[in-house]
Amino acid sequence: MRIILVGPPGAGKGTQAKLLSQYLHVPQLCTGDMLRSAVEADTPVGRLVKGIMAAGTLVSDEVIVTIVSGRLKDEDCQGGFILDGFPRTVEQAIALHDMLRQEQQKIDFVIELQVNEDLLINRIRARASQAQAAGNSVRTDDNQETLKQRLLEYHGKLLSVLEYYKAQHLLTTIDGMQSISAVTDKIRDIVKYA
Numbered sequence: 001m002r003i004i005l006v007g008p009p010g011a012g013k014g015t016q017a018k019l020l021s022q023y024l025h026v027p028q029l030c031t032g033d034m035l036r037s038a039v040e041a042d043t044p045v046g047r048l049v050k051g052i053m054a055a056g057t058l059v060s061d062e063v064i065v066t067i068v069s070g071r072l073k074d075e076d077c078q079g080g081f082i083l084d085g086f087p088r089t090v091e092q093a094i095a096l097h098d099m100l101r102q103e104q105q106k107i108d109f110v111i112e113l114q115v116n117e118d119l120l121i122n123r124i125r126a127r128a129s130q131a132q133a134a135g136n137s138v139r140t141d142d143n144q145e146t147l148k149q150r151l152l153e154y155h156g157k158l159l160s161v162l163e164y165y166k167a168q169h170l171l172t173t174i175d176g177m178q179s180i181s182a183v184t185d186k187i188r189d190i191v192k193y194a
């Protein structure tokens, strides 16, 4: 089962992707986490994307497509995956389609979590203060200014990605403002029709 989870920062994508990954026994591929690990490990890619991520803008399609296509070739991805944070542009969506087509594979579902912006801002604030309280480092992009930039990027580019998948009848939109378990139930309802 190959699934894309889509939603603005703070929509609960990461939480749901993790739960769905455990439920379906397929890996969760979170491009934000992959990039953060590269930054932490101070790899050449990490050095390239550090400033871009801190500013809340998008890493180039070329860089992210190279990372994702490498990861999709791994053995554990052959039975399926949950993509979280990718594709973010139509170019990335087309590149993903081409990668999968080479392996006679395709995306089964694109699930969008819809959440209003005030709630998002509160959630991101809570994530930053929880991390601080737990003594963990706060994500450099979890602050008001960067969040605005990330939401702008989201609305600017992702709408066309959603249109792209809608045209292919792959898109299902669910209300991401319900409880975590209610959202999980909705997602499971969608994927059980595979």
Ligand code: AMP
Residues within 6 Å of the ligand: 009, 031, 032, 033, 035, 052, 053, 056, 057, 058, 059, 060, 061, 064, 084, 085, 086, 087, 088, 092, 141, 150
């Ligand atoms: P996220 O954790 O998904 O909010 O991603 C954090 C940051 O990583 C984003 O603000 C971007 O700078 C970068 N990023 C993650 N995924 C992508 C992607 N598919 N395309 C471009 N940039 C990305």
